[in-house]
Amino acid sequence: MTDKGLTLIHNRPFLTNNAPAAMTRPPPPRKTARRTAPPEKRRRQLIEATIRCVAKSGFAETTIATVAREAALSQGIINLHFQSKERLLTETLRHLADEYRAACAEAVASAGTSAEAGLAAMVEVDFNRRICEKKKLAVWFAFWGERKFRPTYRKICAARDKSYDDLVRQLCTAMCEEGGYPDVDAAIVADGLSALTDGLWLDLLVRPDSMSRERARRISMAFLADAFPRHFRSQGGARRPTQRPARR
Amino acid sequence: MTDKGLTLIHNRPFLTNNAPAAMTRPPPPRKTARRTAPPEKRRRQLIEATIRCVAKSGFAETTIATVAREAALSQGIINLHFQSKERLLTETLRHLADEYRAACAEAVASAGTSAEAGLAAMVEVDFNRRICEKKKLAVWFAFWGERKFRPTYRKICAARDKSYDDLVRQLCTAMCEEGGYPDVDAAIVADGLSALTDGLWLDLLVRPDSMSRERARRISMAFLADAFPRHFRSQGGARRPTQRPARR
DNA sequence: ACGCAATGAATGAACGGCCGTTCAGTCGCG
DNA sequence: CGCGACTGAACGGCCGTTCATTCATTGCGT
Structure with missing residues (x-):
């Protein structure tokens, strides 16, 4: 809220896009790990990040923020793919x-x-x-x-x-x-x-x-x-x- | 931080004092059993309340408030006898x-x-x-x-x-x-x-x-x-x- | 015996920080 | 260009901690 325009938005230091070539070609051989991914893959990523987090610092210190950081994704994505932390x-x-x-x-x-x-x-x-x-x-x-x-x-x-x-x-x-x-x-x-x-x-x-x-x-x-x-x-x-x- | 002095401090809306009559009378015969107890006893009470709480609803739902309520004492008493929740x-x-x-x-x-x-x-x-x-x-x-x-x-x-x-x-x-x-x-x-x-x-x-x-x-x-x-x-x-x- | 003052145990509202959730906004992609 | 995956700041609620205040108890002076 208020004016967000001022705050810096979406700095992506790495790997924004390296799309190879043909935009007319429907299925470019998907090699890059990050971008939009099929939901099933995202879910798996998040589950694995959760396992790493819990294993590293325990249940008490496993938060949405921790898991998201571990997965190198944003906080919001967890509620997007799972509806709540509990469900994750x-x-x-x-x-x-x-x-x-x-x-x-x-x-x-x-x-x-x-x-x-x-x-x-x-x-x-x-x-x-x-x-x-x-x-x-x-x-x-x-x-x-x-x-x-x-x-x-x-x-x-x-x-x-x-x-x-x-x-x-x-x-x-x-x-x-x-x-x-x-x-x-x-x-x-x-x-x-x-x-x-x-x-x-x-x-x-x-x-x-x-x-x-x-x-x-x-x-x-x-x-x-x-x-x-x-x-x-x-x-x-x-x-x-x-x-x-x-x-x- | 900043100046706390300005923020309203300790408004006690109810029960400030309703001393009915004799303010000189020191001990109206209290019916409740608990007032002051030796610290060792309090500590034991609180530890036992903690055990009951954890056993009843698990670690995640065991809070200072829960334990205090279980012990029929106030919240503050836990930090009085143990310095922190962690130590309890x-x-x-x-x-x-x-x-x-x-x-x-x-x-x-x-x-x-x-x-x-x-x-x-x-x-x-x-x-x-x-x-x-x-x-x-x-x-x-x-x-x-x-x-x-x-x-x-x-x-x-x-x-x-x-x-x-x-x-x-x-x-x-x-x-x-x-x-x-x-x-x-x-x-x-x-x-x-x-x-x-x-x-x-x-x-x-x-x-x-x-x-x-x-x-x-x-x-x-x-x-x-x-x-x-x-x-x-x-x-x-x-x-x-x-x-x-x-x-x- | 008898208050009166001193003591410190006990209280609980307020505070500040943290965390799960939301959602308006940003791009990637077809 | 439009859809929808994705982002992250903001929000609201919860919880541990603090501390001004209350009050039972004890010791002392008379």
């Missing part, structure tokens, strides 16, 4: 959840029909470089701190949890039945494995110097080896590989 | 951490010298009604979401973690040596147990209908039973109690 956050969470679910489903599917291979694949995914980035862990836990209080977060997280749990329970049940562990309570093992995974994620985030993805994997495999000793023992459990399984 | 939160976290550490230390001490009893006592404490209240879990996770980004939170949490880990590692090492498990890697079991506990806490908080303190305890004991089968088997592990431990 929701969509960010959904993005992570979808990514995780897809990775799990694919890993288990490509592991074949053996329950043993399936469980090993789950562990592999959980501590995979792609899924288990520190950046993303930070965002997961930021949301987990609030999920109890925001119905939308709760719904998204609950759906992710359920699909994970169903998968693991199914694998453990199969393991018990086909692997010959009639005396093992599959649900107890399955719930233990998911809790263990969450706990290891937490360690990876907050104590990166005493916990690594390798070590987390090893701890998880040890858990499986102790629960299903005839199947996972070879892959390095809590039992040291240098000694025999020590029936004593 | 810090002290709240420290309160929880101290309480937890004390409970652990006491439990292990009174469990005697046996490593087996010590580990069982740790599990008992972790899912004890006192420590593992839903209210407090909510606060723990609210802080955990931010601990990576606030040095003070990090220090407090790291100290708590360290004392917990030291205890568990020590017990697991003793278990391996004295219990006759030379082929078990104590550090792997110990790290697994702490991660498992954290994960179970998370489940208790966000999925109270599919996880109970009893069940969490059972899963933890199953973990120990699988790691140290000759010691914990009797207390209900993943193996169903209705069948014999199945030594094929």
Whole structure:
């Protein structure tokens, strides 16, 4: 309001336009990153900027301004593509959840029909470089701190949890039945494995110097080896590989 | 800044004084319980109000006003007893951490010298009604979401973690040596147990209908039973109690 | 015993800053 | 040239902090 004409407007220091040539040609091969972009791309950019922001400085310091700056775009664009900050956050969470679910489903599917291979694949995914980035862990836990209080977060997280749990329970049940562990309570093992995974994620985030993805994997495999000793023992459990399984 | 003197200062529209009669009468018998209290008590009141607030509506909606209202006191009192909101939160976290550490230390001490009893006592404490209240879990996770980004939170949490880990590692090492498990890697079991506990806490908080303190305890004991089968088997592990431990 | 003054705990309106949202204005693009 | 993606200053509301003022309590003088 008042007179804006005086204030300096739209200084664009870099890359205003370098349109190559033919203006009559309808589709110029789009190489430049910045200008008007298809909405889907903008949304993705913003979601990724949000992840970087939350990972860098936490939920409390993640503002519209911060995210916009991180994305090298203007403040207003967030309300343009998402209607509110809240929705940006929701969509960010959904993005992570979808990514995780897809990775799990694919890993288990490509592991074949053996329950043993399936469980090993789950562990592999959980501590995979792609899924288990520190950046993303930070965002997961930021949301987990609030999920109890925001119905939308709760719904998204609950759906992710359920699909994970169903998968693991199914694998453990199969393991018990086909692997010959009639005396093992599959649900107890399955719930233990998911809790263990969450706990290891937490360690990876907050104590990166005493916990690594390798070590987390090893701890998880040890858990499986102790629960299903005839199947996972070879892959390095809590039992040291240098000694025999020590029936004593 | 500038001159504040000009801005209107302290207009108190209501209740300036409605002293009905005797202005010489000093104490009309106050019915309300609260007036002046020893500072230590006030601090405790405020910390407890903070816990209730965070547990009820989360970190994001916990404001000075909310906490003060919850404590049935005025806004200003928080900055009187703690110098800032930040310090109130810090002290709240420290309160929880101290309480937890004390409970652990006491439990292990009174469990005697046996490593087996010590580990069982740790599990008992972790899912004890006192420590593992839903209210407090909510606060723990609210802080955990931010601990990576606030040095003070990090220090407090790291100290708590360290004392917990030291205890568990020590017990697991003793278990391996004295219990006759030379082929078990104590550090792997110990790290697994702490991660498992954290994960179970998370489940208790966000999925109270599919996880109970009893069940969490059972899963933890199953973990120990699988790691140290000759010691914990009797207390209900993943193996169903209705069948014999199945030594094929 | 008995006020009276001094003390400092407690209050809550006001302030200033920050942040999400809006929207009039600016270009890029076809 | 017109459409619509994009910008960013301005706005309004909220929240942490401050501080002038109130009042319960305590100690002292008489």
